[in-house]
Amino acid sequence: MxxxxxxxxxxxxxxxxxxxxxxxxxxxxxxxxxxxxxxxxxxxxxxxxxxxxxxxxxxxxxxxxxxxxxxxxxxxxxxxLGGAWRRVRLVGDDWRGLLMLSGLFDAEVSSFGPGSVASTLLCHAPCCVHVLPDAVAEVYVPSSLAEHCFAEWEKAGWKIRLAAPAIWSA
Amino acid sequence: MRHGSGVRAGKVPFTFNGQAYWGQEGDTLAAALLANGVKVVARSFKYHRPRGIMAAGVEEPCALVTVGDGGRREPNTRATDVFLYPGLVATSQNAWPSLSFDIGAINGRLSGLIPAGFYYKTFFGPPSRWMLYERVIRRAAGLGKAPVEPDPDGYCHRAAFADVLIVGAGPAGLAAACVAAESGARVILLEQDALPGGSLLAHAVSIDGVPGAEWARGMVDRIRAAGGRVLFRTTATGYWDDNFITAVERLAEPGQVPSGPVQCLWKLRCERVILATGALERPLVFAGNDLPGVMLASAAQTYAARYGVAPGQRAVVATSHDAGYRAAFALADVGVAIVAVLDTRSDPVGPLVHAARSRFPVHTDARVLSARGRKGVLVGLEAAIGGGRQTFAADLLAMSGGMSPVLHLHRQAGGALVHDPVRDAYLPGEGRQNHVCVGAATGEGDLATILSDALCRVPVEDPLGAAGAAWPGPVWRQEARGKAFVDFQHDVTTADLALAQREGFVSSEHVKRYTTLGMGTDQGKTGAMVALAQMADLRGVALPEAGLTTFRPPYTPVTMAAFAGTMRGDHAGPIRRLPLAAMHEALGAQWVPAGVWMRPRAYPAPGETIGEASVREARMVRNRVGIVDVSSLAKFEIAGPDALALVLAVCATPVSKLAVGRGRYTVMLREDGMVMDDGTVWRVAHDRWLVTSSTGGAARMARHWTYVRDVLLDGARAAVVDVGERWAGIALAGPSACRVLTGLINAAAPAHMGLVDATIAGVPVRVLAASYSGERAFEIHVAAHRVGPVWQALHAAVVEAGGGVYGLDAMDHLRVEKGHVVIGAEADGRTTPADLGMGGMLRKAGGFVGWQGLMRPALSETAGRRHLVGITALDDEPLPEGAMLVMQIGEEPQGHVTTAAPRIAAGEGAWIGLALLTDGVARHGEIMVAWSPVRDKAVRVWVGPPMFHDPEGVRYRD
Incomplete structure (x- = not known):
């Protein structure tokens, strides 16, 4: 998935x-x-x-x-800052690989684990990556660049699940 | 059925020049063509000489073909660097009407008229003659033809980090990678070939009891088992600063339909880099050394041992060192008759030579003088042997003039070169970026030593014995008449180098550019050292004194699409969308890029042009009311005990007396006193300020705010928060704006430059009474995720009031009438506040960034500087933006038109503009010409104050 x-x-x-x-x-x-x-x-x-x-x-x-x-x-x-950022949860085995396609920071190093945060550039957009437990990560993307970033990630084979879950749980 | 270390059983169909052939799985196109007896594959660049296959790898200078069709067509593909796939379509290049009968071959007969440098001599004489030459030269130039259809394939970029990056999966690279990976390091190994092993694929050696190729595959398994990443068909193309390496991975062969991206550009950041890039063979120089059938000895060996291909029937091996003898053995194993081995040395010794003498006729003190051809292919050669001469009938001449270590990446990394007088060659010296060269790249030729140096101490068995002496220096001397090539791809001969010398082009940089030596797609990989040896001899200096040209990336050609990756078409660059983009789209907005933002330019009605729409919209605002999306403006909240100090440092106008709920126009300067940006500053709370500035300068201002706080104010206690995307902005402007607003917020509208918090459609908003248009206006800020209902309510209200939406063009027309400057147009980085008529706005006590810059004598005097003026067209035609301001056409410009617009409000002249004019403030009333020769426009203008509408500012007030 x-x-x-x-x-x-x-x-x-x-x-x-x-x-x-x-x-x-x-x-x-x-x-x-x-x-x-x-x-x-x-x-x-x-x-x-x-x-x-x-x-x-x-x-x-x-x-x-x-x-x-x-x-x-x-x-x-x-x-x-409400409205300035979109949060997107990456759910899948290769979320680290997705970040390596988009940016130039080391998402594959073992020390970048749950509870880690990286402020970096992804798809040329200033983003923030937050690693959650259970092999999930969240990326904060500037609202104006969200469409651009999502399009790039879809090109890489990831699927945008548009309907967000009713309850947003950590 | 051929057998070799690199081929497999399956048959692969392909075509070359429309003819169908079969190859084997694992073949390169070159190997398959040779297996099918195809010897001529191309025509050379300048003389259109028939060319065959010279090498077996990326250094191939001659066998350039076009592979694929339509948008996947890749010209100038080395036939040695494309692996067969079913349906591969390849065609030859630079020949018309056919490869076997090429009209261009006449260039060979005219070679005396087109030697090296002839191109530059066409510049002599009248310029009109050059236009004739240029047409002919342009048509004749180039090799393959680029496709005109769009490339249908995708390309990607990927980053990776490693403790150790190894370039080259030959024995040295494999050993180093395995040792590093098994010691726990993060390892990446790159190999441009499809198989590991490098030279092992053509050498009948055993390592640790198994054939070399099998040992290589086993090493790859071990590296991967230890967590290493091994990438095949991946070429390290550039070695940049801070151990940053770029590499291109071919995920599909040229012309092949891929299942995903066709290529991936890897961006690798590494702690340490090991360059195991091997060595490339040098050709020998003799007349006719470009004939099809003449190839590098290591290539002949590779075709025989790796691909099981006999590149000819009768072969002569000409060499200057031991390793060249291996070709004879490999060729004999596939049934080629070895007619002779010619060794330039007078008394070679060693196990290889000894083994060869027992099987082949070996001649010492022997040099090839000339190769002879018939119907464009090799049929024989003449050699000098001892004091005499001898001819040989042969259809294959395998030549070896020694080896040159591959040091391109080492040099790109800033590594030094050391000249080895024994080999008369360059070896790698000290590295500058925590990198090291290993294996044959260091000049080491002995396999056991290479493995031992890599801490891989395993038994090595070479049935032919190790090479004895080291490689000798490059051999260039030509002893027979005829063309002897040093750069095969660009048809550069020894005669061309001698001509360059005679004409005074002595330095290696000049020789390169005069003769085009090394400027082809092969970058002179084979011939550069040979040419250098000749240049040194011609100058009478030692080789190191002949100089070297610069090693520049990429190491092999890279398609532009690989650099672009996914940034193509609509995604050529990141695009920023307004929060209300969908609403604008529904209103029929015509979009325009404003930096990286897409903003509505105008909302044309059916049948309207954009120009007509923008004038209509601007008049609507002047006469009634309108709304425009200004969400992209930069906005910063400055908060904290030292917020005022920071604002005073950045903003050059008085601000400290602003009460809470009040704002003013402000300007921000660079440290040299030039205007950097402008905007508005508002006190939203005692210790909290909102500062707006231009869309295009947002990133610059973000850096500036933090620079001033952290450096100039040494860490003031003030947060600088970029709230540009937090707040969407809608500007409401026009004579009815106040009425519209009060109707929506059910409260009094703030006075000009005041702010209030209110609600519209139940959504909290902040209303800032500021005007860019010159009318009574308000900028309404809403949290971006809640702006929709606010826009809808405003839109409905303005439509009811007889107004509507307006776009960027209309906004520009309106601000020109008010003389408001735009960063990038009037404030172009060279103007001070005084130049723009803002000198009186500045804080007299100073203390702002740029204040000291303004104190400089050259800036404290305004005379002689360019001042902001208004211009009105006296002729009824549009003013050309960017046009020069002159008194008479042809004179030196005294200024230029920064912005032009149609007049919206009533007044003289249909077209107005703003301009920067030398001593402009003293020249009101003059008549000049706005002259644009590139657009063939000249419009008379009247110079006046930069204000065309409501100079007293009456319309700001209710």
Whole structure:
């Protein structure tokens, strides 16, 4: 089975901290983990992904933006990104091979496993790859480039399953 | 039924020049043609001399054919580098009307008129004569003909990473790959042939008790079992920086219908690279050395041992070293009569020579003087032996002038070359990119030593014994009259090199370009060293002083489609779609690429041209109301305790006094003071700002914001979030815009340069009161995934108000009337704010990026610089964009037209434009000419201020 299952990432929020902030202390304040570089952690029904030197994405409807902003105070900011990205789940034995056709980063190395995150270029589009358990990966694609990326992946033999599942489970 | 290490039992039908033949599975086209007695396969480039098969691999210079038909036709395919498949269609090239009777052969008789460099001499004399020569030369130039039908096949790109990449699956490469893979490294092994083994496929040697070819297959199994990736029919084409290698994998043979992509371009990033690229044989130089029937000795050996093909009936082997003798044994094994072995050395010794003397007539101190042909093929030769001469009747001459290590990739990687005085050849020196050369590529010819060096210590049995002495240097000296070729593909002879020398073209770079030596598809793989030896002798210097030309990728020709991969046709580049693309399509939008975005250019009504539609749409906005999709604009949210400091650094206009809910136009400069971008800046909260800028500059501004924050402000506490795709944008503009908006949001519209949060159709929106068109206008931002209902509500409202949608062209007409600049047109990277009439907008206290650049004396004076002006056409015809501004036609330009548009609002002149004109602000009232010689247009224009509509800005206010 080699399927691409797209879905909107309407609840996506960017969380930015300042260079040098005490991340561990802020984790305690926020009540959830802020993973290290190239990593993601599940939080409730969503995920926290480290996508930049001092930027995290919070993906899921369980994150309370107002509460987070209050907790951060002057130590960081959050910015909603809903609508800017499409999330697509890669389900199949060769999702790593698909990424090697699209980009120039090492998706085949054994250390790129569950909980890994890579901000990279796929099909010339800035994307973010998140490896989930059970040999599944999710790719965040800019909304304006989603049609282009999906067309390239279909050419590679992957099938777009247009109807997203009713319940989006991790 | 032929037997060889590379052929199998099945029969394969193919055609050559319309004639049907049979080959065997595993044959190359060249092997199959030789097996069928076909000796002449092509005509040479310039002299149209009959040419046969010279080599057995990618170095083949002569046997270039066209394979396939229709869109799959591949011209200039080496017959030695295409493997048979049922139905293969091949045709010869560069011959008319036929291969056997070619009119072009007359060039051979006229060779005295067209020596090397004749092409350049056609430039002498009147230019009109060149136009005659050019027509003739162009028709005669080239070899094969490219297909005109679209290529129906697909090509892909794939990336891979490796701890160790090995190029070449000969014995050295296989050994290195196996050792690396079994030690746990991630290994990739590339081999351009269809089988592993390299030289083992033509050598009757045993390794570790099994025949060499079988040992090679076993090694591949071991490499794969250890997790290594082995790719056949894959050529490493280029060695780039940082151990980045490109390779092309043939998934189908030329002309063959593939089951998937026909080729794959591999992009390989490697920790370490091992180049086991082997060595190529050098030809000998003598008159007639291009006759069909003359071939490299290693090629003759390969055809005999690997393909079981006898390339002739009676053979002479001419060699300058031990390994050339192997050809005699291989040929004899397939029934070829060895008439003589001619060794240029006076006293060769060693087991190979000894074994040969017991079977064949071996002559020492023997050199071929000339080859003789009849009906275009070899029938015999004359040789100098000792002090005398002797002729031999033969239809095959297997020649070997030594070996040249294949060092192309090594040199592309920046590796050094070391001249070996014993071999008079270049060997690999130090590598620069964690790469190393092994095996025959280092000049090593002994198989046991090669394997031992690779830590593969296994017994090697060679029934003929190891080669004795090392390969000698290249032999070029010609001793008989007649054409002796050094570059077979481009018909370059020893006489041509001597001519170049006499005419003063001495350096290797000049000789190359003057004679076209090494400029064919074979890149001089066989003849380059021989030519270099002659050049050195002609100059009276040692070989290293003759110089070398640059080794450039690709190593073998690569089809352009392989570089494109899937980026073809509609997907030639990534295309960005607006969130409302489907709605625009339904409204009949005519699309135009704006950078990588597709944007609606206009919405023509039935029967309307785009020009008519854009004028109608612009008038609709001027007189009533319209909406346009501006979602592609760059948008950044700057938030944090230091957000204001960052905004002050990037934006050159005053901003600190902006209250929450207020914005203004702003401009961003480069550090040298030139305008980089423009847009609007809005204070959405105390420590949060929204900055918009141009669509085309979005990526540039993203980099700039983070550069200023992280470098110039040393990590200010301000997040820079690209919200360009988060917010879809719809501009609502026109005299009725305010009424439309208030009707939708059920609240007062914000004043000009104010913002409010509201809802439209139940969807939260942010309304920014900014105008690009010169009318009362609002930019409505909506989360992109919710923009649909908002657009529909706005569209319905503007239609009810007598308006509609407008596109990019109409937007451009409107902004020209208001004198608004566009990044890339008026702000072309060479203009300061003062040039564009914005000097008064800048913060007088400075402190913004570019402020110090503006302090430079050359920029603080405006005199002599090009200033933004408006121009009005005095003649009733369109202004040509890009036209020069001159006082009289033919004079030096004093400026140029940056944008032209039809006048929309009432006023003098049907056509207006913006322009950059030297000292423009002091020249209002002048009449000039907008002159475009390439479009044969000259329009008189009146120079004035860059503003044609509502100069007081009254229409922004309610």
């Amino acid at each position: 080699t399927d691409l299952i797209p879905s909107p990432a309407d609840d996506l929020v960017a969380l930015d901290l300042w260079r040098g902030e005490d991340v561990a202390r802020l984790e305690a304040v926020l009540g959830f983990a802020l993973p290290g570089p190239g990593k993601a952690v599940p939080v409730g029904s969503g995920y926290v992904l480290r996508v930049g030197p001092w930027r995290w994405w919070l993906d899921g409807d369980g994150f309370d933006g107002g509460a987070i902003a209050s907790a951060l105070g002057e130590r960081g900011v959050i910015t909603p």
